Amino acid sequence: MVLADLGRKINQALQSLNAAPVIDEQVLQALLKEVCGALLQSDVNVKLVVRLRENIKNIVNLDELAAGVNKKRVIQKAIFDELVRLVDPQIQPFQPVKGKSNVIMFVGLQGSGKTTTCTKLANWYARKGWKVALVCADTFRAGAFDQLKQNATKAKIPFYGSYTETDPVQIAYDGVQEFKKERMEIIIVDTSGRHKQEAELFDEMRQIDEAVRPDNVIFVMDGTIGQAAEPQARAFQGTVRIGSIIITKMDGHAKGGGAISAVAATQSPIVFIGVGEHLHDLEKFEAKRFIGKMLGMGDLGGLMDTIKDANIDHTELARKLEKGETFTIRDMYEQFGMIQKMGPLSKVMSMFPGMPPELASMSDQEGGNKLKKFMCVMDSMTDKELDSDGKLFTQQPTRIRRIALGSGSSLEEVEFMLSNYKKMADLMKKMGGAKGLLSGMNPHNKKQPMNPQAAAKMNQQMAKLVDPRMLQQIGGVGGLQKMMQQMQQGGGLGGLGGLGGMMGNLQNMMGQMGGVGGMPGLGGMGMPGMGGPPGGAGRGRRR
Numbered sequence: 001m002v003l004a005d006l007g008r009k010i011n012q013a014l015q016s017l018n019a020a021p022v023i024d025e026q027v028l029q030a031l032l033k034e035v036c037g038a039l040l041q042s043d044v045n046v047k048l049v050v051r052l053r054e055n056i057k058n059i060v061n062l063d064e065l066a067a068g069v070n071k072k073r074v075i076q077k078a079i080f081d082e083l084v085r086l087v088d089p090q091i092q093p094f095q096p097v098k099g100k101s102n103v104i105m106f107v108g109l110q111g112s113g114k115t116t117t118c119t120k121l122a123n124w125y126a127r128k129g130w131k132v133a134l135v136c137a138d139t140f141r142a143g144a145f146d147q148l149k150q151n152a153t154k155a156k157i158p159f160y161g162s163y164t165e166t167d168p169v170q171i172a173y174d175g176v177q178e179f180k181k182e183r184m185e186i187i188i189v190d191t192s193g194r195h196k197q198e199a200e201l202f203d204e205m206r207q208i209d210e211a212v213r214p215d216n217v218i219f220v221m222d223g224t225i226g227q228a229a230e231p232q233a234r235a236f237q238g239t240v241r242i243g244s245i246i247i248t249k250m251d252g253h254a255k256g257g258g259a260i261s262a263v264a265a266t267q268s269p270i271v272f273i274g275v276g277e278h279l280h281d282l283e284k285f286e287a288k289r290f291i292g293k294m295l296g297m298g299d300l301g302g303l304m305d306t307i308k309d310a311n312i313d314h315t316e317l318a319r320k321l322e323k324g325e326t327f328t329i330r331d332m333y334e335q336f337g338m339i340q341k342m343g344p345l346s347k348v349m350s351m352f353p354g355m356p357p358e359l360a361s362m363s364d365q366e367g368g369n370k371l372k373k374f375m376c377v378m379d380s381m382t383d384k385e386l387d388s389d390g391k392l393f394t395q396q397p398t399r400i401r402r403i404a405l406g407s408g409s410s411l412e413e414v415e416f417m418l419s420n421y422k423k424m425a426d427l428m429k430k431m432g433g434a435k436g437l438l439s440g441m442n443p444h445n446k447k448q449p450m451n452p453q454a455a456a457k458m459n460q461q462m463a464k465l466v467d468p469r470m471l472q473q474i475g476g477v478g479g480l481q482k483m484m485q486q487m488q489q490g491g492g493l494g495g496l497g498g499l500g501g502m503m504g505n506l507q508n509m510m511g512q513m514g515g516v517g518g519m520p521g522l523g524g525m526g527m528p529g530m531g532g533p534p535g536g537a538g539r540g541r542r543r
Helices: 004-019 025-041 046-059 071-087 114-127 144-155 168-181 199-212 226-237 257-266 287-294 300-309 315-323 329-341 345-349 364-379 391-395 398-407 411-431 452-465 468-473 476-491 493-514
Strands: 102-108 132-137 186-191 216-222 244-248 270-274 282-284
Touching (some): 025 046, 046 257, 102 114, 132 144, 168 186
Parallel strands (some): 102 186, 216 244
């Protein structure tokens, strides 16, 4: 993510706070100096940084804190809250209304990824069940209509544009009117990219705004633009009423603080962030989740949303957990298939609390290839082997050699996959059955999903999993219990069982890729850390 370096620096500063034997004014000043320095290096506007520093100093008055108060936690919470305040103007974003035509107009600089983002947003709404259409009113850039047409066709979104009409205002008006007649619920109008010094194009933008009368104007901001973000944002805001912001190119590693400055300049909420080039690489923005991921706290809520959006069916796994039946190798294969549905591995891994940055930021191609390799090994198994508990391979080791030859793998890689399966099966055994972690939950009664003893047991287990800062982010133990109930109601025991399974599988796979001995924060669920297989790929830490 674009602000990963900023998050790493702030985390280092917070770690130095944890190492301090005594928290006094000198320690606080040193911490604030490091945090503010990191923000300035990331191109956050200096006025915003000064305001953040003063707010934290006002909140954390060491002389007035009562005896026995955990000063470190007070400081950490103050820093987290002020970072959230930087990207959250406390303004409710536009909410489209079902059953009526909602017109959304896109504006932004040239090269900000505006046309691609139009299709991503259209696809996002279409997946949610909205009737969506696209209008290309960009006649300035050669090939703009062809690009939108190609993207819309790929996403199966209706579109409007013209190769003959040269007036973008007329195209925008005609396209919106046509789709209103067709009762489209979301009509997205793409306009030409422009710069604040291009007065003619700014006047054109104003005319399109007057012609289509959009319900929401979205300013598309390049996340790598740096110090130029604020003046550009002010120029756009001075011409059209910007209602929302989408920040693109957040999958890179350049400075991204300028985008934060744009939020302050327009006083408009960020609604989405672009995290890649693919159609699904658009994430709904929530300030606390964003800062939590930036600081390595993970995003369990976002993880649950991703699982829900992927339409993953945990019914069979839920039944097995409830009955205490054996978790087979085929079950693990199906879990890997579910992981693939969830999108790029780097996106999924960044949602896990305590994930080492070098693993969360690894390339999706590398992670995807490893996942496919695991599945390729299992593809070479017979039905009898897939439906077994793995003991066959201990009793008849020649099966391992046959599978290795059939899948083009080494003996060590096959053995490592089987050891992963054994640990995953052990975890599922602890979670399911009459005496398992999930035994007190009643998936058939949504009004009373778990008894108090089971809820307390669940909270204790999950509280060990979650970083304390992340726990505060989701509303403490009460928020955690609410999340667990939502997970259960979303798919019975499979809501939690599938999550636990995927977490275990992902951890094992990431352990192989990076050679790390387990991920901090996951030990509470009994998920063992794994190193790479001896002599196999992925030995040592990825650099």
